[in-house]
Amino acid sequence: MKTFENYTWETTFQTANETMTHSFGDRVKIIFDFRFGIITTVRDGEPIDRFECGEMTISEYETFLLGIAKSAALLKPISYE
Numbered sequence: 001m002k003t004f005e006n007y008t009w010e011t012t013f014q015t016a017n018e019t020m021t022h023s024f025g026d027r028v029k030i031i032f033d034f035r036f037g038i039i040t041t042v043r044d045g046e047p048i049d050r051f052e053c054g055e056m057t058i059s060e061y062e063t064f065l066l067g068i069a070k071s072a073a074l075l076k077p078i079s080y081e
Helices: 058-074
Strands: 010-014 019-024 028-033 038-043 046-052
Touching (some): 019 058
Antiparallel strands (some): 010 019, 028 038, 038 046
């Protein structure tokens, strides 16, 4: 029997800035800038990667987000004790 992991993320749109943000828990965010086609990965509040999405298909974008969700799930929450 094959088991599947269920990954989720929250998506918000900032229409004034023309961006879409995917939040994967408290530590990882993906920001898509519609004006310039730029995708920025942010971890712990710091940009760690930025690239032009070019001709990325919806399926490719979904696969990209799934990979980010898998990586984010491995990160431990930040403890503020």
